[in-house]
Amino acid sequence: MAREKITGAMAVRRAFEAEGVEYLFGMPGGTILPLYDALFRCEKPKTILIRHEQVGGHAAEGFAHATGRVGVCMGTSGPGATNLVTAIADAYMDSVPLVAVTANVSRALIGTDAFQEADITGITMPITKHNWLVTGPQDIPRVMKEAFYIARTGRPGPVLVDIPKDVLTSEIDWDGYPESVDIPGYHPPVREEPRLKDAALLIRSASRPVIYLGGGIRSSNAHKEVFQFAELVGAPIVTTVHGKGAFPETNPQCLGMFGMHGSRYANYTVQNSDLIIALGARFDDRVTGKLATFAPEAKVVHLDIDPAEISKLVTATVPLVGDLKLLLPQLTAEVRRAFEKHGKPDIAAWWKRVEDWRTKHPLHYQQEGQKYLLPQYVVDRLWHKTGGKAIVTTGVGEHQMFAAQWWKTSEPRQFITSGGLGTMGFCLPSAIGAQLGRPGELVIGIDGDGSFQMTLQDLATAVDLELPIKIFVLNNLFLGMVRQWQELFYDHRFAETPLSDRPNLVKLADAYGCLGLRADTPEELDKVIDQALANSKGPTIVDVRVRRQEKVYPMVPAGAPLNDMIDAGGD
Amino acid sequence: MERTEERPNGATHTISLLVENKPGVLHRIAGLFSRRGYNIASLTVGPTEHEEYSRMTIVVRLSSKPVEQVVRQVQKLVPVVEVRELVAADLIERELLLVKIRTPERNHAELRALAETYEATIVDVSPDALVVEASGTAGKLDALEERLRAFGIQELCRSGRIALERGFKTLAPPNLK
Numbered sequence: 069m070a071r072e073k074i075t076g077a078m079a080v081r082r083a084f085e086a087e088g089v090e091y092l093f094g095m096p097g098g099t100i101l102p103l104y105d106a107l108f109r110c111e112k113p114k115t116i117l118i119r120h121e122q123v124g125g126h127a128a129e130g131f132a133h134a135t136g137r138v139g140v141c142m143g144t145s146g147p148g149a150t151n152l153v154t155a156i157a158d159a160y161m162d163s164v165p166l167v168a169v170t171a172n173v174s175r176a177l178i179g180t181d182a183f184q185e186a187d188i189t190g191i192t193m194p195i196t197k198h199n200w201l202v203t204g205p206q207d208i209p210r211v212m213k214e215a216f217y218i219a220r221t222g223r224p225g226p227v228l229v230d231i232p233k234d235v236l237t238s239e240i241d242w243d244g245y246p247e248s249v250d251i252p253g254y255h256p257p258v259r260e261e262p263r264l265k266d267a268a269l270l271i272r273s274a275s276r277p278v279i280y281l282g283g284g285i286r287s288s289n290a291h292k293e294v295f296q297f298a299e300l301v302g303a304p305i306v307t308t309v310h311g312k313g314a315f316p317e318t319n320p321q322c323l324g325m326f327g328m329h330g331s332r333y334a335n336y337t338v339q340n341s342d343l344i345i346a347l348g349a350r351f352d353d354r355v356t357g358k359l360a361t362f363a364p365e366a367k368v369v370h371l372d373i374d375p376a377e378i379s380k381l382v383t384a385t386v387p388l389v390g391d392l393k394l395l396l397p398q399l400t401a402e403v404r405r406a407f408e409k410h411g412k413p414d415i416a417a418w419w420k421r422v423e424d425w426r427t428k429h430p431l432h433y434q435q436e437g438q439k440y441l442l443p444q445y446v447v448d449r450l451w452h453k454t455g456g457k458a459i460v461t462t463g464v465g466e467h468q469m470f471a472a473q474w475w476k477t478s479e480p481r482q483f484i485t486s487g488g489l490g491t492m493g494f495c496l497p498s499a500i501g502a503q504l505g506r507p508g509e510l511v512i513g514i515d516g517d518g519s520f521q522m523t524l525q526d527l528a529t530a531v532d533l534e535l536p537i538k539i540f541v542l543n544n545l546f547l548g549m550v551r552q553w554q555e556l557f558y559d560h561r562f563a564e565t566p567l568s569d570r571p572n573l574v575k576l577a578d579a580y581g582c583l584g585l586r587a588d589t590p591e592e593l594d595k596v597i598d599q600a601l602a603n604s605k606g607p608t609i610v611d612v613r614v615r616r617q618e619k620v621y622p623m624v625p626a627g628a629p630l631n632d633m634i635d636a637g638g639d
Numbered sequence: 640m641e642r643t644e645e646r647p648n649g650a651t652h653t654i655s656l657l658v659e660n661k662p663g664v665l666h667r668i669a670g671l672f673s674r675r676g677y678n679i680a681s682l683t684v685g686p687t688e689h690e691e692y693s694r695m696t697i698v699v700r701l702s703s704k705p706v707e708q709v710v711r712q713v714q715k716l717v718p719v720v721e722v723r724e725l726v727a728a729d730l731i732e733r734e735l736l737l738v739k740i741r742t743p744e745r746n747h748a749e750l751r752a753l754a755e756t757y758e759a760t761i762v763d764v765s766p767d768a769l770v771v772e773a774s775g776t777a778g779k780l781d782a783l784e785e786r787l788r789a790f791g792i793q794e795l796c797r798s799g800r801i802a803l804e805r806g807f808k809t810l811a812p813p814n815l816k
Contacts, residue, residue: 193667194674198717201663218717253659253720376711 071243076205077106077236080169081113083212086245089113089140091131091504093124097144098184100171102236113140116504116529121148123497123526125155126486129164130501133484134459136289138165138220139501145172146184149230150191154491156226157195161488162310163287165224167215168192174234175203192228198254199228205238213246222256223374224287256373262395267369267386268402272410274343274367276418277303280326280355283310283487284348284372290392291315291480294347297400300407302415303345304422306334308355309468309487311348313477318456323426324476327355328624329469332429332633335624337422338363339631346370348392351381352488357630371395429622431473440615441593443467443542447474447514449590450540453597458510459484459502463495463519466548469620471514493522499537500530510601513539517567518547527580530607538600538608544616545569552619556634573611586611649702651680653725653732653802654710656695657687657810659718667716668695677701677709681734681799692720694810696801721810725802732802736773736780738787739794743767746790757783768793 074082080103084092092115096104107115118124121143128139139159143152149170159166173182189201197218200211208231215227271277279301285294294314298305298321305315306326315322326334335357338344344366349355356362359381370377370384371392378387388395407413433444447470450458460475461484462468468485477483484502486494495515503511520541530537551565577584583603585596587610600608622633658664665684672679680698687694699709706724713722725732736759740750744766754761759773773783777800784795804810 189663190666193663193670197715251717254717374715376708376715378711379705380708 071241073239074242075102075106075236076208076231076238076240077102079205079208079240079242080212080231080236081106081110082242083209083216083245084113084140087138087212087216089138091116091128091501092140092142093118093127093131093501094142095119095121095124095144095148097148097171099145099173099233100142100148100236102233103142103169103171103231116533118497118529119525120523121151122154122493123500123523123529125152125166125168126158126491126494126497126523127501127504128166129155129159129162130461130484130498131505132159132164132166132501133286133498134481134502135505136481137505138167138216140167140169142169144184145170145188145233146186148184149186149188152228153191153195154489156192156228158486158489158491158494159226160195160197162486163224163283164226165219166226167219168226168228170228170230171236172201172230172232175232176234178232188228189230195226196228197225200230202229202231202235205235205240208235208240209243209245214249214251217249218251218254222254223284262388262390262398263386264388264399264402267388267399268406270343270367270369270386271301271345271403272406272413274303275413275415276340276342277301277415278337278341278344279303279305280338280344280346280349281305281307281311281314282347282349283308284392285311285314286480287348288373288392289480290348290396293393293396293400297347297396297403300400300403301345302412304337304419306330306338308349308352309472309483309485312472312483313480314348316478317476318478323422325472327352327630328357328626329473329620329622330355331426331431331473332622333422333425335622335630335633336425336429338366339629340421341366344368346372347396348372350377353626356381357624357632358627361629363630371399435590438615441588441590441612443470443544443614443618444474445590446540446542446593446612446614447471449593450512450514450597451475453594454510454512454601458482458512459506461485461495461498461502461511461513463513463515463522464490464492464549465516465519466544466552466618466620467514467516467519467542469549470542473620475514492519495519496523496526496530496537496539499539500526500533500535503535503537504533511535511537513537515539515541516548517541517543517545520573524576527577527582527607527609531580531582534606536604536606536608538603538610540600540610540612541573542614543573543611544614544618546616549620552623555617555619556623557625573609577607577609582607582609584609584611586613588613649678649700651698651700652706652709653727653730653800654697654699654706654713655723655725655802655804655810656697656713656719657692657721658695659720660686660691660693661718664693664718665695667718668697668713671712671716672697672699675709675712677704683799683801685801689811696799698800723810725804729804729806730802731805732776732800733774734777734780734800735798736771736783737796738771738784738792739768740771740787740790741768741793742790750790753783753786757786759783
């Protein structure tokens with residue numbers, strides 16, 4: 069190819085084009101100006117102007133989660149870059165493929181405490197898979213290629229490319245975008261000698277098996293493979309919040325979420341199992357409860373792409389390292405052989421116990437006779453009125469757990485939430501990204517009043533883009549989850565958790581130029597859901613007033629054994 | 640003269656890393672150790688036979704976590720090309736010791752004899768001070784240090800450990816083996 073002289077900024081644009089990037093979520097500023105100039109009026113990728121870089125990061129995450137493609141966000145030097153930090157940390161915890169591109173001050177100014185200078189590669193080192201400070205303009209194509217490659221391969225995650233302003237304006241010889249990478253220290257997926265036979269034998273000899281699905285299923289798009297495996301093994305299935313949708317929750321084989329706010333029957337099933345088959349999961353403290361008492365009789369088959377997750381918290385009896393999509397069908401085949409040879413294990417007695425728990429300890433709420441709307445009812449109503457056919461994004465708090473408990477996810481990439489970092493303010497931004505990624509599909513945000521207020525300025529973005537997202541704010545005028553802990557563990561001392569009834573969300577929606585609605589009763593709720601679903605012109609914000617003291621149950625107190633759950637008492 | 644190491648706060652392990660010779664790599668590795676709570680007893684870094692790679696030898700003290708966990712976490716860092724725990728029996732390990740001793744000239748002969756026993760050398764002599772240089776295993780240097788204490792240690796400096804495996808085994812990226 070004939071060499072061509074282009075600017076560093078143009079090289080970044082060409083890298084985006086070569087990677088098929090559709091949207092760039094960001095905001096311009098002093099040092100990133102050359103890049104925005106190179107992207108002026110560009111249709112693909114299209115720049116999306118957000119009002120705060122954190123939102124750009126979360127929107128890119130929402131896009132990535134909803135589509136399975138890499139999300140891209142941008143920020144200028146200094147505060148633009150540091151505003152991205154929360155979103156990058158969020159993507160790191162939840163293994164979301166994210167490329168963040170930041171500009172920095174010119175090379176001669178680096179290290180001089182220049183205006184809007186921040187050592188963003190230093191700052192984001194612990195929360196990225198890798199990051200780069202590009203000091204040689206000629207390195208841009210290679211670094212961009214590596215960045216996208218590392219973000220999406222292996223265990224996906226965020227990367228950051230920091231480019232000084234004068235590198236963006238320098239001329240480089242454009243030789244075309246590299247076709248491959250050569251990174252001596254990065255070779256995913258790592259493969260150890262797969263002990264498929266050992267795993268199959270354990271599965272064959274288990275009498276109380278449980279399948280535990282995590283976010284890894286989504287990362288490797290292994291839903292079909294999981295379904296085939298689960299169908300063969302026939303064991304009860306539990307999921308993490310990121311495992312929602314890995315297997316249809318409407319299928320009775322699935323017991324839904326377990327852990328701190330999982331159902332009693334899901335937690336009892338895990339605690340009493342003699343084999344845990346963990347697929348793409350990492351035994352987070354929010355699902356295991358007290359580690360020392362976690363599933364005391366269970367052996368563990370742990371299949372994950374990240375070898376560092378194996379035996380990090382719970383020792384794997386048989387570790388299987390590799391990409392679920394490739395490795396799980398091999399395991400399924402091996403298990404099938406074992407079943408054919410030795411007969412399929414009879415787990416009917418185990419299922420009977422599970423069903424007993426499910427009948428005796430269902431998730432429950434009772435709206436009837438209540439003066440106020442219950443948040444569980446709101447989620448349940450939404451689910452029924454949409455037939456569950458929507459992409460749900462949430463903020464973080466009680467509403468998130470109500471959504472996780474009551475929104476039965478039947479398809480992959482349908483439940484988008486901040487699980488690992490627990491970032492309030494995630495709902496609206498991720499809804500923006502999800503709606504852009506999947507236009508024409510219904511995107512519903514289930515948010516809380518505290519969470520919503522952390523990023524609400526970007527309603528402007530959603531209105532500008534005419535995105536028909538519907539945000540239901542379960543409004544209890546509290547930082548509800550913290551309030552719940554205060555009520556249960558801090559003797560009702562509600563330090564700084566009551567929120568004032570501000571802003572008026574209906575007026576706020578009006579101020580931003582979108583539809584604002586409010587519901588206080590079940591009748592009003594049905595009406596506003598219909599109105600929201602009918603509004604295709606832009607966002608809808610619904611202020612749903614819910615019972616203020618309602619708590620998320622059951623609950624495993626932090627640090628308690630998984631089967632040591634508390635339930636609603638008089639409150 | 641080898642001596643078993645004392646392990647008051649958990650076992651120590653020697654981890655050898657081959658890393659890309661690029662800015663910020665030390666920061667990435669040290670940061671990983673600190674945020675995951677792995678206790679670095681010593682760390683050395685220096686050039687290797689290939690200029691694009693550096694070798695790090697990290698002695699880590701672990702009380703509860705298995706060393707495999709550390710190795711796997713370190714392996715995830717992109718600039719880390721190879722990483723392995725070097726097992727004691729298979730290991731040539733060295734540290735360097737420099738000690739300044741302030742002692743009257745009449746003691747010098749005794750010091751020289753002691754140095755000889757430990758294959759140490761006296762590299763600087765002034766009327767009332769001398770500098771001893773020694774290299775060897777941590778155990779040997781501990782012993783020498785203990786003996787020198789009686790003469791009055793003025794200043795002491797010890798390097799971290801460097802180590803190689805015995806035999807033909809190497810810690811090199813496949814394309815360079």
